[in-house]
Amino acid sequence: MRTLIKHILASTEPGDSITVKGWVRTRRDSKGFSFLELNDGSCLANLQVVVDAGTPGSEHITRLVTGASAVVEGKLVPSPAQGQKWELRASRVELIGTADAAYPLQKKGHTPEFLRTIAHLRPRSNLFGAIFRLRSRLAFAVHQFFQERDFVYVHTPIITGSDCEGAGEMFRVTSLKGNIDEKPEADFFGKKTYLTVSGQLEGEAFACALSNIYTFGPTFRAENSNTARHAAEFWMIEPEMAFCDLQGDMDLGEAFIKAMAQHALEHCGEDLALFAKFVDKGVHERLKFVVERPFVRVPYTEAIGILKQSGRQFEFPVEYGLNLQSEHERFLTEEYAKSPATVFNYPREIKPFYMRLNEDGKTVTAMDILVPGIGEVIGGAQREERLDQLLDNMKYQKLNPDDYAWYADLRRYGTVPHAGFGLGFERLLMFLTGVSNIRDVIPFARTPGNAEF
RNA sequence: UCCAGAGUAGCUCAAUGGUAGAGCGUCCGGCUGUUAACCGGAAUGUUGCAGGUUCGAGCCCUGCCUCUGGAGCCA
Numbered sequence: 001m002r003t004l005i006k007h008i009l010a011s012t013e014p015g016d017s018i019t020v021k022g023w024v025r026t027r028r029d030s031k032g033f034s035f036l037e038l039n040d041g042s043c044l045a046n047l048q049v050v051v052d053a054g055t056p057g058s059e060h061i062t063r064l065v066t067g068a069s070a071v072v073e074g075k076l077v078p079s080p081a082q083g084q085k086w087e088l089r090a091s092r093v094e095l096i097g098t099a100d101a102a103y104p105l106q107k108k109g110h111t112p113e114f115l116r117t118i119a120h121l122r123p124r125s126n127l128f129g130a131i132f133r134l135r136s137r138l139a140f141a142v143h144q145f146f147q148e149r150d151f152v153y154v155h156t157p158i159i160t161g162s163d164c165e166g167a168g169e170m171f172r173v174t175s176l177k178g179n180i181d182e183k184p185e186a187d188f189f190g191k192k193t194y195l196t197v198s199g200q201l202e203g204e205a206f207a208c209a210l211s212n213i214y215t216f217g218p219t220f221r222a223e224n225s226n227t228a229r230h231a232a233e234f235w236m237i238e239p240e241m242a243f244c245d246l247q248g249d250m251d252l253g254e255a256f257i258k259a260m261a262q263h264a265l266e267h268c269g270e271d272l273a274l275f276a277k278f279v280d281k282g283v284h285e286r287l288k289f290v291v292e293r294p295f296v297r298v299p300y301t302e303a304i305g306i307l308k309q310s311g312r313q314f315e316f317p318v319e320y321g322l323n324l325q326s327e328h329e330r331f332l333t334e335e336y337a338k339s340p341a342t343v344f345n346y347p348r349e350i351k352p353f354y355m356r357l358n359e360d361g362k363t364v365t366a367m368d369i370l371v372p373g374i375g376e377v378i379g380g381a382q383r384e385e386r387l388d389q390l391l392d393n394m395k396y397q398k399l400n401p402d403d404y405a406w407y408a409d410l411r412r413y414g415t416v417p418h419a420g421f422g423l424g425f426e427r428l429l430m431f432l433t434g435v436s437n438i439r440d441v442i443p444f445a446r447t448p449g450n451a452e453f
Numbered sequence: 454u455c456c457a458g459a460g461u462a463g464c465u466c467a468a469u470g471g472u473a474g475a476g477c478g479u480c481c482g483g484c485u486g487u488u489a490a491c492c493g494g495a496a497u498g499u500u501g502c503a504g505g506u507u508c509g510a511g512c513c514c515u516g517c518c519u520c521u522g523g524a525g526c527c528a
Contacts, residue, residue, distance in 0.1 A: 028487045035487050048488080066478090083488050101479045104463065107489050108477060113520070114464065169526090198528090223526060224454060236528065315524085326524075379528065424528030437521095438528095449519090 006043035008076060011086060015076040018088060020047060021096075023124060024068045026107045027061070034061050038072065038088075041129055044270045048079065048087040057093035066107060067099030067124070109278070112440050119444050119453050127278060130271035131441055134264065135429055141263040142216055142237055142425070145256060151212040151239060156199030158218065161191055162403060169222040170194035171232075195220035198422060199238055201354075201407050204383060207240035207418050208410045214239040216425070224448050228437040229374070229427065233446040237428075240420035246356075246365040246382040249419035250342050253369050253378045254295045256423070257340065261287040264432045272433075280434020286372070287432065289339065295369065296337035299345045303328075306336055321347050324368075326375055333370040340371045353393040354407075355381040356417075367421070374431050380421020387411035 002021050022040030029035075032053050037046040049072050051058050064070055071094040079087040104118055105125060115122040122128040143153065159173050173195055174180045175188040184192045199215040206213045219236040239252060264272060265287050276283045298306065307318040307328055316325040324332075324343065333341045344367035345358060355364035369378035384390045390411055394401050401408065429441040439445035444453045 026489075028485090028490060030485060030487060033486085035490095037488080050486085079486090081486050081488080102463070103479095106464065106478050108464075109489080110464065117520095219528080221527075225526060226454080227524080227526095228522080230527070234528070376528070422528060427528060 004042035005038065005040045005045070005047045008047055008088070009043065009045055009086060011076060014078065014086075017073060017091075018076050019071065019073045020049075020088065021071045022047075022069070024064050024066055024070060026066055027064055029061075034058075034064075036064060036070070036072070036090075036093075038070065039124075039129075041123070041133075043133075044126060044130055044274055045084075048084050049074070049090055049093075050087055051090045051093055055090050055093055057095065058090075060095040061093070063095055063098040064093070065099055065103070067103035067105060069096040070094060071096060112435075112437065116439055116445075123443070126274060128440070130274045131429070131433060131435060132443060134268045134271050134433060135441065137267055138260060138264065138429065138432065139216070139425070141260055141267075144263075145259050146212075146214045146239065149212065151214045152206070152210045154199075154203060154206045154210075154213045154215050155217065156196065156202040156215050156238075158196050159189075159193050160196045161189065161193050162201070170197055171220050171222045197221055198236070200240070200420065200422060201404075203238050203240040203420060204354075204407070204418065205410055207242045207420070208414070208416060211242045212239070226448060228439075229430070231426065231438050231442060231445055231447055234438070234442065235425035237423045237425055238420060240418060242416045242418045244382070244419045245417055246344060246367060246419060249380050249382060249421060250297065250344065250367050250369075253367070253380060253421050253423075254340075254342070257295075257369065257371070257377070257428075258291050260428060261290045261432060265291070275433045275435070279436075283432075283434045286434075290371075293339045295340040295342050297342045297344065298332070298337075300324075300343055300347065300363065301345070303332060303343050307331060310336070321349060323350050329370045329375045330372075333375075334372045338372075340369060342367055342369045344368075348396070351381070353397040353399055354383050354390070355393075356384040357389055357393065365419070369421075371431050373434075374427055377427045377431060378421050378423045380419065382417065382419035385411055385415045385417050387415065 002019050005020060005022060008018065008020065020038060020040065022038045025037040025039050025046050027034055027036050034051045036049040036051060038049050039046045051061060072088060072090050073092040074088045074090040076086055077089055079085060105121060110125065115125055115128060123132055171194060172180065173193045176186065196219060198219060199217065203213055203215050215238045217235065218233055220233055222232065241248060272283060301320065304318060304320050310331060312331060314327055316327065318328060345363040346366040348357060348362060348364050351364050351366045355366050357364055365382035367380050368376050371377050384393055387408060390408060391401055394404065426438045426441050430438060433441065435441050439447065
């Protein structure tokens with residue numbers, strides 16, 4: 001039976017007849033025997049295997065090169081040399097698949113840019129193995145966080161028929177050939193359909209029945225964004241809470257980010273250490289800081305005042321009614337707050353129709369959580385639960401109420417105050433790892449002009 | 454989409470307008486309980502693509518492509 005290397009390395013005592021299966025990272029030959037470094041992806045560390053000349057299978061030792069796959073049986077013994085606690089003394093080696101001289105991964109470090117061009121092989125590198133193990137672990141943490149709080153996981157549709165959610169450009173889904181706009185009624189769904197840009201509206205429907213829900217799934221934006229923080233396909237987490245206001249929403253967002261940082265520190269130590277070494281020296285301090293310190297909360301109007309009085313020359317103007325630019329967000333979180341910052345109560349005119357109008361008639365119950373280095377990771381709001389006001393908001397934003405009839409029904413029948421937010425999973429991962437390009441925290445990135453693999 | 458920078462060996466990078474190189478990797482040999490081992494030797498190029506200037510272009514000019522950083526849009 002196969003044992004994963006992470007379990008072998010965690011052993012407290014030696015063992016007989018252990019079987020490992022994995023890929024050779026490097027081989028060092030000595031007179032009469034060889035060292036193999038075997039990795040199976042279960043952890044960052046390799047297992048050192050000692051293969052004596054004459055061991056069954058060792059006749060193929062020269063083909064057990066970097067990148068080759070192998071099965072090894074042997075005894076786990078304490079290593080007599082420095083550098084590792086355990087080593088496997090092989091009693092049998094089986095070459096499964098060799099790798100020729102063209103195998104592109106060297107023992108030396110590669111740049112993430114180069115590894116991106118071989119996305120099918122990069123999970124075999126230390127860095128990307130670590131990133132994707134952490135991604136998996138954090139996906140688990142997301143579910144754990146919400147399930148422990150009695151949130152119900154809702155699978156919102158990926159194909160959607162509403163063409164005006166206002167969250168960005170959408171990808172068209174069609175089975176038509178030729179001119180796809182000519183007869184939408186002849187299309188597969190009998191109307192124009194798109195890949196979802198957000199599960200929020202559907203999430204609200206379920207929150208208005210199951211109380212607390214969350215979604216966690218792929219989301220698509222057809223925007224021609226060419227930055228290190230945008231992808232055309234990304235994973236979004238969207239909780240929605242019935243009987244909840246903006247305060248509760250901000251509390252949840254803050255608790256969530258803290259919980260994710262805490263989880264990474266507790267469960268991803270070995271991989272975090274690699275990020276600290278090669279990606280971001282301060283990753284541990286940053287995560288601890290986020291866990292320990294309360295986030296700073298600033299109303300939008302106050303944020304504008306802070307920016308104006310900062311004495312700082314900004315490239316973009318700071319004025320009430322204008323969106324905060326990257327440079328403004330960066331100042332607020334990195335220099336003013338020196339911690340994550342939550343900005344709330346934004347002007348009505350720069351936010352979508354579904355956000356709740358405040359008593360002042362000018363601002364809405366929106367909130368953004370900004371983190372140092374990344375900018376916005378959470379955008380959320382208390383939703384407008386008053387039917388009349390919702391319809392008024394649609395008119396204000398020049399939207400057609402017919403397109404949102406079912407959404408308005410949620411206010412027509414048993415409406416409740418409710419709130420939620422959206423969080424980009426990849427941006428969270430960037431924050432937790434220090435990795436600066438979104439293409440490097442998603443297995444196969446989809447960006448403008450790039451759908452390789 | 455806009456601004457800036459960069460494309461040279463498998464990778465990371467050198468190369469006054471004048472014969473295209475190094476380190477690593479690869480291959481061959483040696484040495485060693487080794488640790489991104491070490492020592493010696495060898496092979497490896499349409500200098501991103503297409504034009505232009507010049508006696509001569511990796512280098513200068515024009516267009517295109519790709520990548521990187523920043524910006525916008527956002528998560």
